[in-house]
Amino acid sequence: MNFDLTEYPPIVQQIAGYGVQGYDLAMGWLLSPAAWSQFAILVGAYLFAVLIARRLRPALKTLIDPQDKQNMFTAPRLFMMQFLPLILPLLAYALTGIGEQVVRTIFDTGAVIAFGKRVFLFLAVRAFVRDILKDPFLQLLGRFMMLPIAALYTFGLLDVVTLQLSETVVGVGNIRFSLISVARGLIAGSLLFWLGQWSNSQTSALIEKQEMRPSIRQLLIKTVEFMIFGFAFLVLMNIMGINLGALAVLGGAIGVGLGFGLQKIASNFISGVILLVEGQATVGDYVELDGGESGKIVKMTARAAILETFDGRWIVVPNEDFITTRVVNFSDQGSANRYEAPFSVSYDTDINLVPAIIEAAVSTHPEVLDLPYPPDCELRGFGDSGIDFAVEFWVNGLDDGPNKYTSDVLFLIWNALKDNGIEIPYPHRTIEIKGNKQMGLPE
Known part of the structure; x- marks a missing residue:
């Protein structure tokens, strides 16, 4: 086959040259007894591989399949079972390699069977990408990297493409x-x-x-x-x-x-390392900073800590703030906290009875602790409308978000005072009107 392609671009002439070489190679294979014998060996190797795979694969599956799912060897066995789809193409590849050695000994050539061996290798790569790779990223890499490289190798073009890529040099500035x-x-x-x-x-x-x-x-x-x-x-x-x-x-x-230029970043990074080593504030703690930021630490990065407030907002606080400012840690990994609930009683009340009544009522709350201290009702002062008290109590956790400790305690105080006939005062005001004549009002 001769074509006059002198008027066409060099790339077209090069492609045409490869086409002519492929045509001559195909005709040589079709007209050569050695090529037909190699075709026969390829077919025989594939059929023999199919026969062996049909018997070998079920046996290997029975041998490898773990019966006890809690065994320490379960994970390795399940990993090995993923490779069972490769048995057929790899067997065909191995048997074809044996046939290639025989053909080269007899005919001193083996181009056809070598091409068939590369085809079986391509089928093994295809099965590996399709059936074994489960990770989405690895599947993407297999489809667009492994399969094209295997296809180039199958058709003998991998060395040509590699050489072309090696000779193509690009540059960015002084870098080439x-x-x-x-x-x-x-x-x-x-x-x-x-x-x-x-x-x-x-x-x-x-x-x-x-x-x-x-x-x-x-x-x-x-x-x-x-x-x-x-x-x-x-x-x-x-x-x-x-x-x-x-x-x-x-x-x-x-x-x-x-x-x-990066002093703050370096400072925050070092501060983060110090926080992790000392453990004074870590993930899960509820903290309050001098700047007014408060919330639960949900994540600590190399640059900052992320606080989540009870209203669902996230606050990003630089790590340096935990080192250079005062930090109040309410949680400290689950330590108890003290709260108080204020209330008032009427001046007609015998105040000597109030502490015992309130302390007994607050103690019935399931979350109120006896240690480090039980509920303590204290007299705080004499107000305008009533006598002021407050009860102090200890609980594990914070009085916010899902916890309503103070609210629950105030309910208990209300019910206890009502049950004992103690009046809770409210403001009273007495208004005296003078000077009726000056305002034109009747006496």
Whole structure:
């Protein structure tokens, strides 16, 4: 086949050249007895692989399938069972490799059977991406990275494409790099950082199960996270061929930036580490700062702590504020808090009876504690309309949100006073009108 393509662009001539080579190769295979024998070996290898897989796969499934779901070997066995779909293409690939050795010994050629072996390898990669990869990110990477690379390898174009990408150099300013380094970086970076994320989640789950202070647990989790992703970054730089010595200059520049423009960020980061080590305020504590911010700490990051108020709002407080200002910690991981409920009684009341009545009533509340102190009713003063009292009581938790301790105690006080005939006063005012003649009123 000869075509005059001198008038066409070079890319068209190159594609046409590959087409002619493929046509000549196909015709050579169709007219060659050695090629037909290789086709026969391919078909035989595939049928033999199907026969073996039909018998081997059920046996392996019975052997690997865990009967006891609570066994320590359950997870590894379930992991191994995922690879059963690869048995058929890998068996065909192995049997074809044996046939290739025989054909090359007899005919001193094996192009056809080598192509068939690569096809079986492509089918194995396809089954791996379709049936084994469950993670959405890995499936995406398999469809758009692994399958195209396997297809190029199957048709013998992988070396050609790799060479073309290696010779294509692009530049950004004074930095120049080849497209193959970009592709290698994308693939390696995706795998490394996915593996880092998976390792970080597994390590965090393991640390969460350990018995230690919550602050130390959070510090360990953050430390492991920085170590994993730092190691992944260094490995990626090495894979892409970037000189790690150049990072020293970058690190120096970052250090200068931290010293001048990023002082607050560095201060908040160090303050966060101090908070995690000391444990004076950690996740789950209800705190109140000098600036008026108050809420439950729901998350602590490298820069700030996030407080959630009882009305559902989130307040982001820099870590530095916990170190440089006064912080009131109401929770301290579940310690008791004292509250008081004020009330008044009439001046006609025998006030000597009130403390015992109120303390007994408040003690009936299921959340009121006897330790460190039982309910204590105290006389506070003599008001305009009545005698002022207040009862102090201790509870575990905060008197807000889902808890209504003061409200419950006031109900108990009301009912106890009513049951004992004690009057709760309300303001009285006496108005005296003088000077009726001056106002034109009748006497």
